[in-house]
Amino acid sequence: MLIAGCMVTLVGCSSGRTTANALTLSGSTSVSPFAEHLGELYQKQHAGIAINVQSLGSSAGIQAAIQGVAEIGMSSRDLKTEESAKLDQLVIARDALAVVVHPSNQVSNLTQQQVKDIFAGKIVNWREVGGDDARITLVAREAGSGTFAAFEELVLKGIPVTHAALRQGSNGAIRQVVAEDAHAIGYISLGIVDASVRALAIDSIQPTQLEVIAGHYKFVRKFLFVWTKGKPPGTLAQAFIDYVMSEDGQAEFEKLGLIRAS
Amino acid sequence: MTPRRVQSAVFVVIWLAALLTLLTLAVIIGAIIVRGLPMVSLEFLTRAPEDLGRQGGILPTIAGTVLLGVIALIIAVPVGVGAAIYLTEYTREGRLTAIIRFGTESLAGVPSIIFGLFGFIFFVTTLKMGWSILAGALTLAVMVLPTIIRTTEEAILTVPYSYRDTGYSLGATRWEMVRTTVLPTALPGIVTGIILAFGRAVSETAAVIFTAGTALNLPTSLFSPVRTMAVHFYILAVEGISLDKAYATGTVLILTILAINVVANILVRRVSRKVGR
Amino acid sequence: MKERLIQAVLFICGLFAVVALALITVFIFQAGAPLVARIGLADFLFNANWDPTAKKPSFGIFAMLVGSIWLTAGALLIGVPLGLAVTVFMTDLAPVRLVTIMRPAIQLLAGIPSVIYGFIGLTLLAPLVRRLFGGPGLSVLTGAIVLGVMILPTVISISEDSIRAVPVALRQGALALGATRWQMLSRIVLPAAKSGIVASVILGMGRALGETMAVIMMIGNSLNLPGSVLDAATTLTSNIGLEMAYASGQHREALFATGVVLFVLIMALNSITNAFVKRNRSGRRA
Numbered sequence: 001m002l003i004a005g006c007m008v009t010l011v012g013c014s015s016g017r018t019t020a021n022a023l024t025l026s027g028s029t030s031v032s033p034f035a036e037h038l039g040e041l042y043q044k045q046h047a048g049i050a051i052n053v054q055s056l057g058s059s060a061g062i063q064a065a066i067q068g069v070a071e072i073g074m075s076s077r078d079l080k081t082e083e084s085a086k087l088d089q090l091v092i093a094r095d096a097l098a099v100v101v102h103p104s105n106q107v108s109n110l111t112q113q114q115v116k117d118i119f120a121g122k123i124v125n126w127r128e129v130g131g132d133d134a135r136i137t138l139v140a141r142e143a144g145s146g147t148f149a150a151f152e153e154l155v156l157k158g159i160p161v162t163h164a165a166l167r168q169g170s171n172g173a174i175r176q177v178v179a180e181d182a183h184a185i186g187y188i189s190l191g192i193v194d195a196s197v198r199a200l201a202i203d204s205i206q207p208t209q210l211e212v213i214a215g216h217y218k219f220v221r222k223f224l225f226v227w228t229k230g231k232p233p234g235t236l237a238q239a240f241i242d243y244v245m246s247e248d249g250q251a252e253f254e255k256l257g258l259i260r261a262s
Numbered sequence: 263m264t265p266r267r268v269q270s271a272v273f274v275v276i277w278l279a280a281l282l283t284l285l286t287l288a289v290i291i292g293a294i295i296v297r298g299l300p301m302v303s304l305e306f307l308t309r310a311p312e313d314l315g316r317q318g319g320i321l322p323t324i325a326g327t328v329l330l331g332v333i334a335l336i337i338a339v340p341v342g343v344g345a346a347i348y349l350t351e352y353t354r355e356g357r358l359t360a361i362i363r364f365g366t367e368s369l370a371g372v373p374s375i376i377f378g379l380f381g382f383i384f385f386v387t388t389l390k391m392g393w394s395i396l397a398g399a400l401t402l403a404v405m406v407l408p409t410i411i412r413t414t415e416e417a418i419l420t421v422p423y424s425y426r427d428t429g430y431s432l433g434a435t436r437w438e439m440v441r442t443t444v445l446p447t448a449l450p451g452i453v454t455g456i457i458l459a460f461g462r463a464v465s466e467t468a469a470v471i472f473t474a475g476t477a478l479n480l481p482t483s484l485f486s487p488v489r490t491m492a493v494h495f496y497i498l499a500v501e502g503i504s505l506d507k508a509y510a511t512g513t514v515l516i517l518t519i520l521a522i523n524v525v526a527n528i529l530v531r532r533v534s535r536k537v538g539r
Numbered sequence: 540m541k542e543r544l545i546q547a548v549l550f551i552c553g554l555f556a557v558v559a560l561a562l563i564t565v566f567i568f569q570a571g572a573p574l575v576a577r578i579g580l581a582d583f584l585f586n587a588n589w590d591p592t593a594k595k596p597s598f599g600i601f602a603m604l605v606g607s608i609w610l611t612a613g614a615l616l617i618g619v620p621l622g623l624a625v626t627v628f629m630t631d632l633a634p635v636r637l638v639t640i641m642r643p644a645i646q647l648l649a650g651i652p653s654v655i656y657g658f659i660g661l662t663l664l665a666p667l668v669r670r671l672f673g674g675p676g677l678s679v680l681t682g683a684i685v686l687g688v689m690i691l692p693t694v695i696s697i698s699e700d701s702i703r704a705v706p707v708a709l710r711q712g713a714l715a716l717g718a719t720r721w722q723m724l725s726r727i728v729l730p731a732a733k734s735g736i737v738a739s740v741i742l743g744m745g746r747a748l749g750e751t752m753a754v755i756m757m758i759g760n761s762l763n764l765p766g767s768v769l770d771a772a773t774t775l776t777s778n779i780g781l782e783m784a785y786a787s788g789q790h791r792e793a794l795f796a797t798g799v800v801l802f803v804l805i806m807a808l809n810s811i812t813n814a815f816v817k818r819n820r821s822g823r824r825a
Contacts, residue, residue: 022482022486024392024477026475029784033314036314036478037313037314040312040313050479050480050482050486051479052475052477052479052486052487053476053478054476054487055476055497056393056475057784057785057786058785059784059785059786059790059791060784060785060786060787062787063787067387067390069386069387069390069392069393070392135674142760142781142782142785143589143590143592143782143785143790144591144785144787144790146785148592149592160590160593163589163602163761163762163763165761165762166675166677166759166760166771167760167761167762167781168760169500169755169781169784170500170501171501172500172501172503173502175502176501176502177677179502180666180676181669181676184675196502265718265719265721265722268719268721269719269720269721269722272721273632273721275624276624276625276627276632277628277632279620279625279628280624280625280629280632280633280641282621283621283625283641283644283645283648283691284640284641286648287644287647287648289659290655290656290659291647291651293659293662293663294655340552341552341555342552343552344549344551345549345552345555345556347549347552348546348549348550348552348553352546352549352550361557362553362554362556362557364557364813365556365559365560366556367812367813368809371742371745371805371806371808371809371812372560372563372749373745373748373749373751373776373801373805374751375749375776375780375801376563376567376749376798376801376802378780378783379567379779379794380562380563382783383566383567383795384562384566388566404559407555407556407559411556435542436542437541437542437545458650464652465650465651465653466652467652467653467752468653468752468776468780472783472784492654495654496752496756499654499658499661499756500756508658512655512658515655516651516655519647519650519651519652520647522650523643523646523647523650524643526646527646
């Protein structure tokens with residue numbers, strides 16, 4: 001009886017999930033840390049408001065936005081045709097992909113061809129690219145992740161990553177593994193690069209915000225917010241989007257290592 | 263080698279195995295607590311995390327953990343205890359109980375990732391609950407149900423038959439007898455099961471991450487997404503956000519589990535003393 | 540009247556577990572089976588090429604099956620001998636005081652969250668393996684050692700029950716014939732407890748096969764067929780855990796289908812254990 005009662009009440013409220021002072025963003029693990037940061041700042045400025053950021057992956061975020069489970073989806077990959085038919089999208093920032101190694105690694109520059117060969121499994125020893133005589137530990141993202149798709153498209157140009165590569169579920173996890181293993185190489189969002197790893201120059205161009213803005217460093221992808229087509233995502237969502245796109249929001253992204261949307 | 267020599271050699275190996283096991287436990291707990299405990303403070307427990315958890319405390323994750331666990335139990339305990347009463351007091355072993363037992367045993371063996379997949383596609387997506395306390399709690403409730411059924415059954419079975427006979431001879435109906443005699447006697451055993459089930463809910467990750475989400479805010483309703491301590495620990499550690507905070511969170515987790523085990527053990531000891539085993 | 544109502548409510552409670560199991564089966568199969576039907580079970584199981592998002596996607600889980608088998612076998616190789624030794628220690632060797640320490644310790648081992656185990660594997664064991672043996676450290680070996688410890692409580696608690704259930708008369712008889720305690724244990728007691736021990740091993744196998752988060756943290760998740768225990772690998776569970784969040788369309792179906800395979804394996808193991816335990820139980824009652 002008690003249970004039946006509970007069930008009825010629960011089902012009863014399920015329609016009223018989205019409250020006026022809570023916003024759910026869900027999606028890309030690459031975008032999440034940055035969205036969460038801005039969410040925290042926004043919450044500090046607006047008491048009583050909750051910005052919930054679900055770090056689940058681009059595809060999950062896109063699905064969530066389509067199904068209305070989240071007001072805003074976050075994606076670090078381009079929408080597929082069938083997805084963009086159902087969703088409106090907005091570029092909130094751009095992000096460079098950096099190829100990172102252990103700080104002790106002798107190698108500081110690779111050509112794009114070398115990066116391709118390493119991730120395709122053709123070059124397996126650091127000696128072959130001017131480093132120590134040691135087997136390369138490859139660390140990549142898993143299929144489906146926006147970073148994985150962006151890396152395959154921008155850097156590998158369609159050559160698949162070898163199955164021998166270790167796979168980790170997020171930028172942070174790759175950084176963690178590379179920071180621990182002297183012979184590792186991986187790719188992560190430029191905004192995530194810190195002192196525990198070293199970002200390599202590609203064709204002698206350093207992955208920095210300046211080089212990206214100047215158009216020299218080419219491995220750049222977009223971070224997207226998406227929401228159900230034609231339907232504004234609600235006042236709070238709109239207010240948060242406005243904040244993210246404002247000078248303050250964009251400057252904050254820049255401070256964190258991202259590149260402004262435009 | 264004489265049989266005696268063989269025996270001595272084998273027994274030495276067995277002693278070493280036992281000591282190795284204790285040592286492993288000590289290393290696991292020690293490795294977390296030694297680095298984590300100095301960073302656990304009242305502030306850590308009562309403040310919200312900042313900067314993705316690099317700063318501040320873990321209050322929302324404690325709230326998330328407790329809420330998920332408690333709500334899961336509110337759902338699972340009546341059902342589980344009811345099922346156990348049915349199995350022990352209301353029916354003879356037969357085809358029906360065999361089916362129920364098969365269901366319970368099988369459910370107990372289902373890996374948590376499967377519960378996660380199920381919870382995600384059933385509660386989160388099909389019933390449109392979203393990633394929420396409710397979806398997470400319902401998933402956990404299904405997961406801990408076998409634990410509750412089994413421990414309750416065992417507790418009820420330790421109640422001597424003479425108690426029941428006394429009840430009946432006083433003219434009690436079956437339910438009156440169960441309510442006034444069997445359940446009170448079995449209560450400590452049942453509570454032990456509930457506490458252990460809570461422990462299982464606290465330490466769960468795979469089933470929770472797909473159903474309750476990862477949001478770091480204090481929940482405001484049953485439909486808020488939450489991040490539990492175990493999930494927070496996982497994210498801090500794997501993403502390399504802050505190892506210090508990961509150790510501190512891990513310490514709180516381990517101490518919680520430790521406390522749960524201690525309480526459960528005290529209860530078990532009280533029960534076995536009463537029953538005189 | 541009231542009695543009947545109560546009986547009906549309790550009956551419904553009893554059915555809950557069965558209903559839940561049925562729901563899980565239906566929903567997982569519904570989400571995963573269509574893909575298997577499309578590409579064929581044999582291709583799904585025995586193709587080692589997992590490229591779910593390629594232009595021409597390929598959904599073969601053979602590498603993960605092999606990874607799961609390696610890891611589970613490794614965990615059993617470590618967990619079963621250790622677990623049985625600890626069990627015999629507790630039933631026959633340990634002073635009573637020590638048993639009162641061992642039992643809660645084993646319980647605690649069972650209660651420690653799997654993410655903590657994974658973390659220990661990631662931060663303590665993997666670097667050690669890397670330094671001692673080379674390779675990435677995140678490997679089958681690292682995973683197997685930690686999983687071996689994780690299944691200890693399962694192995695111990697069930698085999699302990701069955702060893703304690705061996706009639707004292709059997710023990711006394713053996714000793715009276717002049718056997719040493721070890722001879723009595725190895726030739727009389729352990730064989731008599733065999734079905735319970737086998738059940739404990741199968742349950743441990745299920746636990747190892749189903750573990751997810753700890754495995755993701757420890758075994759590197761590479762899609763290669765492991766050539767040695769020092770190589771990284773992926774398991775059925777870790778691949779679901781790793782990719783689920785990102786998957787859509789066919790890719791997601793393929794992950795649910797992986798779940799179906801896992802579920803079927805686990806249910807098969809459950810049924811075997813149930814058969815063993817039942818035999819054990821009825822033996823004890825007689």
